[in-house]
Amino acid sequence: MAAPSISVSKQRPRTQWIGKLIRQLLFYVLLILLWQGLTALHIWKDYLFPGPLDVWTSLKGFIQDGSLLIAITVSLRRLLMGYIISLVLGLILGLLIGSNRYVEETLGSLVLGLQALPSVCWIPIALLWFGLHEQAMIFVVVMGALFSITLGVDAGIKNTPPVYIKAARNMGSRGLALSLQVILPAALPSILTGLKQGWTFAWRSLMAAELIYITVSLGGLLEGGRDLGDISQVFAIMIVLVIIGVIIDATIFAPLERTVRKRWGLSH
Amino acid sequence: MSQSTVNSIRDIEAYSEDKASPLAGVNSLQIEGVSKTFADGGRIVEALRPVDLSIAAGEFVCLLGPSGCGKSTLLNIVAGLDKPSSGKITANGKAVHGPSTDRILLFQEAALFPWLDVQRNVEFGLQQAGVPAKRRKEIAHHFIETVNLKGFERSYPHQLSGGMKQRAAIARALAIDPAILLMDEPFGALDAFTRDHLQDEVESIWAATHKTILFVTHNVREAVALGDRVIVFAPRPGRVIRDFRIDLPRSRSLEDHKLVDKAAEILDALKSEMQLQEQEQKNGSTIH
Ligand SMILES: Nc1ncnc2c1ncn2[C@@H]1O[C@H](COP(=O)(O)OP(=O)(O)OP(=O)(O)O)[C@@H](O)[C@H]1O
Ligand SMILES: [Mg+2]
Numbered sequence: 001m002a003a004p005s006i007s008v009s010k011q012r013p014r015t016q017w018i019g020k021l022i023r024q025l026l027f028y029v030l031l032i033l034l035w036q037g038l039t040a041l042h043i044w045k046d047y048l049f050p051g052p053l054d055v056w057t058s059l060k061g062f063i064q065d066g067s068l069l070i071a072i073t074v075s076l077r078r079l080l081m082g083y084i085i086s087l088v089l090g091l092i093l094g095l096l097i098g099s100n101r102y103v104e105e106t107l108g109s110l111v112l113g114l115q116a117l118p119s120v121c122w123i124p125i126a127l128l129w130f131g132l133h134e135q136a137m138i139f140v141v142v143m144g145a146l147f148s149i150t151l152g153v154d155a156g157i158k159n160t161p162p163v164y165i166k167a168a169r170n171m172g173s174r175g176l177a178l179s180l181q182v183i184l185p186a187a188l189p190s191i192l193t194g195l196k197q198g199w200t201f202a203w204r205s206l207m208a209a210e211l212i213y214i215t216v217s218l219g220g221l222l223e224g225g226r227d228l229g230d231i232s233q234v235f236a237i238m239i240v241l242v243i244i245g246v247i248i249d250a251t252i253f254a255p256l257e258r259t260v261r262k263r264w265g266l267s268h
Numbered sequence: 269m270s271q272s273t274v275n276s277i278r279d280i281e282a283y284s285e286d287k288a289s290p291l292a293g294v295n296s297l298q299i300e301g302v303s304k305t306f307a308d309g310g311r312i313v314e315a316l317r318p319v320d321l322s323i324a325a326g327e328f329v330c331l332l333g334p335s336g337c338g339k340s341t342l343l344n345i346v347a348g349l350d351k352p353s354s355g356k357i358t359a360n361g362k363a364v365h366g367p368s369t370d371r372i373l374l375f376q377e378a379a380l381f382p383w384l385d386v387q388r389n390v391e392f393g394l395q396q397a398g399v400p401a402k403r404r405k406e407i408a409h410h411f412i413e414t415v416n417l418k419g420f421e422r423s424y425p426h427q428l429s430g431g432m433k434q435r436a437a438i439a440r441a442l443a444i445d446p447a448i449l450l451m452d453e454p455f456g457a458l459d460a461f462t463r464d465h466l467q468d469e470v471e472s473i474w475a476a477t478h479k480t481i482l483f484v485t486h487n488v489r490e491a492v493a494l495g496d497r498v499i500v501f502a503p504r505p506g507r508v509i510r511d512f513r514i515d516l517p518r519s520r521s522l523e524d525h526k527l528v529d530k531a532a533e534i535l536d537a538l539k540s541e542m543q544l545q546e547q548e549q550k551n552g553s554t555i556h
Contacts, residue, residue: 163375163377163379164379164381166344166347166349166373166375166379167373167375167379167381168381168392168396169349169367170347170348170349170367170369170371170372170373171369171372171392171393171396171440171444172367172368172369172393172396172397172444173392173396177396181392182381185381185383186381186383188383262426263382263383263424263426264382264383264426265382265425265426
């Protein structure tokens with residue numbers, strides 16, 4: 001174990017945190033100004049490259065008529081439901097693969113192969129099996145996240161420091177209690193990596209699926225913009241997608257990862 | 269010894285009064301012909317030649333020897349976490365077939381669970397045994413006090429210093445109330461000052477609880493300061509070469525000349541054994 005006495009604290013004082021925020025804000029303001037400048041030069045046609053004001057007007061319209069809120073709700077609900085299902089299945093599969101050699105040799109190799117498959121490839125199957133239906137969307141999300149989560153759990157179990165298992169067995173822990181109280185928490189840093197990767201894959205495949213299956217949803221609005229030839233709408237929705245991604249990472253995954261890495265002694 | 273240590277020892281005495289070892293005087297640990305050979309990818313490593321040891325209940329036994337002589341191997345086998353290649357171990361009258369809470373192993377790296385705070389780490393073994401939450405809390409509280417970690421119940425291992433981690437690990441082991449404590453270089457990674465301090469604490473805990481302790485160390489003086497016996501190991505292949513009995517009165521000072529003499533004697537025995545071995549190896553290689 002590393003000597004804590006010589007570690008340099010990476011925790012930033014409050015003033016630096018504010019400084020970072022100001023720098024970021026400045027960057028985005030400059031970016032928007034640059035964007036506005038570019039549009040003013042009329043290098044590209046207006047219907048190919050909208051200005052920030054057009055995009056804002058478009059976005060404001062969606063906010064005001066409530067369709068953006070509905071679209072976000074629909075898409076995030078699909079994401080959440082699919083994600084919860086893949087979380088449960090991924091934990092079970094990962095535990096099985098990680099703790100049994102025979103399951104690893106068989107099911108493990110299959111999961112490895114499926115993980116390499118781009119998750120968009122599940123869309124045709126989803127549409128054939130479930131039709132243009134809510135289940136199809138959720139299926140695509142599950143397939144997007146499941147294998148990353150499974151492999152994260154599996155890797156975590158394999159990398160559990162043996163000394164934790166020894167200590168736990170010595171203290172009378174075995175079977176399910178050992179799995180749930182020691183192996184799983186010990187694997188948490190690696191599971192989190194899988195969870196995070198699973199979420200990005202799920203989010204991407206959901207958007208791909210929503211482009212095909214047009215309902216009121218974020219992907220639907222995006223595809224709707226293309227249908228109408230409304231480039232401002234396309235830009236507006238893309239910005240919303242980026243913002244949602246950043247918010248989910250900043251409010252869920254980043255703090256989780258920070259806490260776990262720190263507590264598990266993987267960073268200071 | 270600090271005042272709080274003295275107080276908490278009184279507490280332990282009170283705590284263990286109702287369960288004072290019924291085996292006092294009886295052999296606590298019987299090691300008969302225990303050996304271990306690892307087959308490491310085609311290469312055969314004789315980690316431990318057959319060892320015979322018998323250890324009385326309440327005895328403090330130090331296992332001393334250079335790196336790679338099979339001390340950890342033996343401790344893991346005694347803990348039941350590893351199987352011997354041959355031989356038999358009997359602990360408290362029962363044959364050892366696997367891990368048990370009457371023999372708790374303490375590791376060099378403390379091995380506290382990083383996802384549990386000190387309180388819940390100490391409660392872990394009790395929880396596995398199905399002790400009710402309230403009783404668990406009381407016992408944990410008691411042993412956290414014993415090792416002078418009061419006020420750190422809610423701290424996580426990453427917030428503790430190396431010495432505090434070992435204290436917490438000792439509390440976690442004591443909470444299970446094993447008859448035998450197996451300590452594998454628990455203070456190896458600590459500075460000399462903290463080490464001295466913890467040696468004192470372990471000695472007083474031992475004196476108060478009458479536990480049998482097997483204590484692995486590289487440090488000759490540490491072994492002589494703590495042990496009723498010092499078992500000396502030699503490497504390649506790992507084996508026991510001497511069994512010294514230390515009759516110096518306690519508590520012993522590291523500066524006491526009798527202790528220093530004894531340590532020198534033990535070191536000499538180890539050195540001459542290793543020289544003899546080198547000589548043999550040289551002779552062996554010239555013959556072939
Ligand atoms: N799992 C293993 N596979 C192969 N060889 C092993 C294994 N564990 C230990 N050994 C070998 O057995 C010998 C004894 O190891 P052991 O860890 O018991 O020594 P030790 O006395 O505890 O040393 P140290 O003081 O450095 O901790 C060493 O030569 C080591 O390389
Ligand atoms: Mg060792």
